[in-house]
Amino acid sequence: xxxxxxxxxxxxxxxxxxxxxxxxxxxxxxxxxxxxxxxxxxxxxxxxxxxxxxxxxxxxxxxxxxxxxxxxxxxxxxxxxxxxxxxxxxxxxxxxxxxxxxxxxxxxxxxxxxxxxxxxxxxxxxxxxxxxxxxxxxxxxxxxxxxxxxxxxxxxxxxxxxxxxxxxxxxxxxxxxxxxxxxxxxxxxxxxxxxxxxxxxxxxxxxxxxxxxxxxxxxxxxxxxxxxxxxxxxxxxxxxxxxxxxxxxxxxxxxxxxxxxxxxxxxxxxxxxxxxxxxxxxxxxxxxxxxxxxxxxxxxxxxxxxxxxxxxxxxxxxxxxxxxxxxxxxxxxx
Amino acid sequence: xxxxxxxxxxxxxxxxxxxxxxxxxxxxxxxxxxxxxxxxxxxxxxxxxxxxxxxxxxxxxxxxxxxxxxxxxxxxxxxxxxxxxxxxxxxxxxxxxxxxxxxxxxxxxxxxxxxxxxxxxxxxxxxxxxxxxxxxxxxxxxxxxxxxxxxxxxxxxxxxxxxxxxxxxxxxxxxxxxxxxxxxxxxxxxxxxxxxxxxxxxxxxxxxxxxxxxxxxxxxxxxxxxxxxxxxxxxxxxxxxxxxxxxxxxxxxxxxxxxxxxxxxxxxxxxxxxxxxxxxxxxxxxxxxxxxxxxxxxxxxxxxxxxxxxxxxxxxxxxxxxxxxxxxxxxxxxxxxxxxxxxxxxxxxxxxxxxxxxxxxxxxxxxxxxxxxxxxxxxxxxxxxxxxxxxxxxxxxxxxxxxxxxxxxxxxxxxxxxxxxxxxxxxxxxxxxxxxxxxxxxxxxxxxxxxxxxxxxxxxxxxxxxxxxxxxxxxxxxxxxxxxxxxxxxxxxxxxxxxxxx
Numbered sequence: 001x002x003x004x005x006x007x008x009x010x011x012x013x014x015x016x017x018x019x020x021x022x023x024x025x026x027x028x029x030x031x032x033x034x035x036x037x038x039x040x041x042x043x044x045x046x047x048x049x050x051x052x053x054x055x056x057x058x059x060x061x062x063x064x065x066x067x068x069x070x071x072x073x074x075x076x077x078x079x080x081x082x083x084x085x086x087x088x089x090x091x092x093x094x095x096x097x098x099x100x101x102x103x104x105x106x107x108x109x110x111x112x113x114x115x116x117x118x119x120x121x122x123x124x125x126x127x128x129x130x131x132x133x134x135x136x137x138x139x140x141x142x143x144x145x146x147x148x149x150x151x152x153x154x155x156x157x158x159x160x161x162x163x164x165x166x167x168x169x170x171x172x173x174x175x176x177x178x179x180x181x182x183x184x185x186x187x188x189x190x191x192x193x194x195x196x197x198x199x200x201x202x203x204x205x206x207x208x209x210x211x212x213x214x215x216x217x218x219x220x221x222x223x224x225x226x227x228x229x230x231x232x233x234x235x236x237x238x239x240x241x242x243x244x245x246x247x248x249x250x251x252x253x254x255x256x257x258x259x260x261x262x263x264x265x266x267x268x269x270x271x272x273x274x275x276x277x278x279x280x281x282x283x284x285x286x287x288x289x290x291x292x293x294x295x296x297x298x299x300x301x302x303x304x305x306x307x308x309x310x311x312x313x314x315x316x317x318x319x320x321x322x323x324x325x326x327x328x329x330x331x332x333x334x
Numbered sequence: 335x336x337x338x339x340x341x342x343x344x345x346x347x348x349x350x351x352x353x354x355x356x357x358x359x360x361x362x363x364x365x366x367x368x369x370x371x372x373x374x375x376x377x378x379x380x381x382x383x384x385x386x387x388x389x390x391x392x393x394x395x396x397x398x399x400x401x402x403x404x405x406x407x408x409x410x411x412x413x414x415x416x417x418x419x420x421x422x423x424x425x426x427x428x429x430x431x432x433x434x435x436x437x438x439x440x441x442x443x444x445x446x447x448x449x450x451x452x453x454x455x456x457x458x459x460x461x462x463x464x465x466x467x468x469x470x471x472x473x474x475x476x477x478x479x480x481x482x483x484x485x486x487x488x489x490x491x492x493x494x495x496x497x498x499x500x501x502x503x504x505x506x507x508x509x510x511x512x513x514x515x516x517x518x519x520x521x522x523x524x525x526x527x528x529x530x531x532x533x534x535x536x537x538x539x540x541x542x543x544x545x546x547x548x549x550x551x552x553x554x555x556x557x558x559x560x561x562x563x564x565x566x567x568x569x570x571x572x573x574x575x576x577x578x579x580x581x582x583x584x585x586x587x588x589x590x591x592x593x594x595x596x597x598x599x600x601x602x603x604x605x606x607x608x609x610x611x612x613x614x615x616x617x618x619x620x621x622x623x624x625x626x627x628x629x630x631x632x633x634x635x636x637x638x639x640x641x642x643x644x645x646x647x648x649x650x651x652x653x654x655x656x657x658x659x660x661x662x663x664x665x666x667x668x669x670x671x672x673x674x675x676x677x678x679x680x681x682x683x684x685x686x687x688x689x690x691x692x693x694x695x696x697x698x699x700x701x702x703x704x705x706x707x708x709x710x711x712x713x714x715x716x717x718x719x720x721x722x723x724x725x726x727x728x729x730x731x732x733x734x735x736x737x738x739x740x741x742x743x744x745x746x747x748x749x750x751x752x753x754x755x756x757x758x759x760x761x762x763x764x765x766x767x768x769x770x771x772x773x774x775x776x777x778x779x780x781x782x783x784x785x786x787x788x789x790x791x792x793x794x795x796x797x798x799x800x801x802x803x804x805x806x807x808x809x810x811x812x813x814x815x816x817x818x819x820x821x822x823x824x825x826x827x828x829x830x831x832x833x834x835x836x
Contacts, residue, residue, distance in 0.1 A: 037373065037376075037380070037661070037665065039661075039665070043669060046380050046381055046384070046665070046669060047669045050384045063739055066533075071532070072532070100520070102520060154518050155519065155520060156520070176786060176787060176789060177786075178475075179519065179779075185598065188648075188654045191654075192472055192473065193474075194474050194475055194783070194787065195787075207675025208652075208653070210676075210677055211675060211677045279671075283669065286668075
């Protein structure tokens with residue numbers, strides 16, 4: 001197999017892509033969802049995509065491809081052709097694959113079609129916990145070192161980032177991190193009293209808070225939250241949180257780099273329309289997500305900032321496998 | 335009055351009734367085909383029913399769920415290939431019955447008992463959901479760990495023949511279950527730095543291989559033998575038969591509801607535990623277990639269908655899924671603009687009662703469809719083996735691929751199929767392997783959670799077990815079951831009984 005032949009094959013493939021880009025989509029588009037059925041990413045993607053299909057005039061067949069914190073799905077799309085017929089529907093996790101030693105690829109191999117929405121992190125506590133607010137929790141930890149059971153979902157998960165943030169701002173907190181395989185099981189354990197406090201995404205906890213089965217402690221945001229306006233926000237509790245906030249998990253649709261520009265343009269337009277659909281906006285609102293609906297340079301800037309902040313936070317907490325500098329991730333300027 | 339109306343919503347709208355019926359019918363066949371799982375069908379339905387109203391969408395999903403859990407027993411009885419993990423225990427006595435020409439009778443009993451178990455599950459859901467969910471929530475990591483140990487002790491029941499080989503097979507299963515990135519720390523275990531091992535080995539692929547492919551290979555030995563003629567006169571079990579198994583089925587249904595209601599355990603574990611329970615309490619079965627004992631069919635089938643109602647308990651009362659299927663249904667409710675959570679029962683009680691009604695309807699349809707198609711189904715076993723064997727292989731390959739749309743799973747499936755064939759040949763039971771895989775994560779994760787919570791202090795860990803009534807009960811059960819399987823106990827028992835009679 002000579003390089004010439006390979007070049008010819010590639011050129012053929014390329015010209016074929018150019019030829020079909022005009023009438024894209026001419027066949028079914030595969031949407032690879034990084035997480036399992038029923039999870040947050042799955043719900044978001046399955047509710048936005050039908051509106052995008054309508055705008056696109058094509059079919060997007062969605063598949064859940066789970067495993068290795070979403071790396072299996074990401075690698076699958078990286079290995080597919082950059083023709084816009086295989087899309088990655090993912091969450092924030094790939095941005096820290098490199099520093100966590102979970103994979104060699106991240107979203108830098110992809111063009112963001114749309115970053116749909118971001119979630120807000122918060123602390124929730126078991127109803128029987130001997131404190132009702134953030135200051136009370138810190139006092140309890142100081143008085144009872146190594147007693148508070150804090151839920152976790154493994155290194156790189158939202159709780160690990162929030163815990164690292166708290167340690168960076170408040171000094172090292174002496175707590176026990178009990179690992180669960182997802183925030184759903186951890187919130188269940190929180191209600192059952194197996195753990196005392198859980199850093200969770202607001203949308204996952206809000207229904208249980210409304211019902212009074214768990215109590216809210218702190219919201220990690222710079223502004224008062226519309227869904228839970230009475231809960232203290234992090235920057236009010238300690239101004240030093242402003243360095244890291246706003247921060248939160250996010251959901252996005254991605255196409256592999258090298259996808260023809262007009263295909264990217266069509267997809268971007270379709271998902272931008274879909275993300276404005278009232279049903280979708282209402283769903284995101286009810287689950288406590290903040291709509292973003294950004295693409296292009298704006299999305300790239302968001303991804304870069306997110307990656308810098310999170311990677312260095314985890315690195316400072318000693319949770320990473322490799323330094324962010326090894327992958328050219330600069331320390332955030334402020 | 336409103337409650338009754340909400341339960342009857344299904345009947346007032348013919349369209350809903352039709353969808354439940356359609357779902358149940360489809361579910362039976364999806365459940366019967368190894369690899370096509372209810373979880374998969376329901377997640378496909380989320381996209382498919384996106385633009386529908388919420389009631390029709392839920393009707394279809396409930397039907398598929400109910401039918402699918404039951405359907406797994408079909409292939410287990412007829413071909414010795416469980417259509418779903420929750421039918422593994424069913425194969426152990428169902429297939430021997432089919433080999434004796436009693437497939438029709440086996441399916442008949444299974445159907446009626448599944449209906450009965452399903453009914454118990456729904457009744458508990460309707461009447462006691464808040465209490466059961468509060469009880470399920472009180473399970474701590476150490477309790478899940480003890481439950482997993484209880485499960486592992488089932489190895490004894492699942493191994494016919496050598497217990498040592500059974501223990502080996504169980505340990506092998508536990509090791510298989512640990513392959514891949516550990517979900518708690520993301521550390522790689524048994525991956526040998528191979529990318530394809532990172533995601534772990536699909537449990538469904540192993541199951542299809544071990545039961546499906548190895549069965550097909552086994553059948554090659556008697557490819558020329560004529561198939562057993564099936565008697566199809568006594569399909570619907572007599573009332574007296576049902577009455578005989580009523581006490582047992584009540585017990586195993588209770589096991590099913592509780593295990594189903596526990597987040598993180600589902601019909602598969604419920605069925606295996608129920609099988610073990612039946613073996614323990616049935617002193618003198620008419621036919622020994624493993625050779626076609628009716629009790630061996632009744633127990634797992636009542637339990638796994640009761641687990642359906644059980645799984646809805648935490649879902650409807652707390653918004654916490656009881657198993658994988660209810661997890662997807664929670665997603666579906668979100669998409670349809672509802673907020674599943676603790677407030678759902680208070681804000682929209684109609685939704686709760688509608689699901690109860692739909693489940694009841696699906697249960698009835700399951701009984702009807704289950705009992706009507708038996709004659710055609712039993713013909714499958716009478717087909718020449720030269721047709722059946724390629725068919726099994728084809729289904730196995732399609733099924734393994736469909737789980738995760740990954741060709742790697744097909745390779746695993748074929749590999750484990752061949753391995754399973756040799757295991758059979760050397761007298762190693764396959765059941766414990768699957769048991770090990772199912773329980774591996776549950777045991778490992780919860781043990782670590784429990785000990786981390788106690789600051790890695792064994793003293794505090796045992797203090798926790800001894801001071802919690804639930805943990806203590808489970809702990810005592812583990813010890814009693816363990817001791818009762820040792821030779822010392824059996825010797826002591828014979829001595830005591832001997833004295834009593836002399």
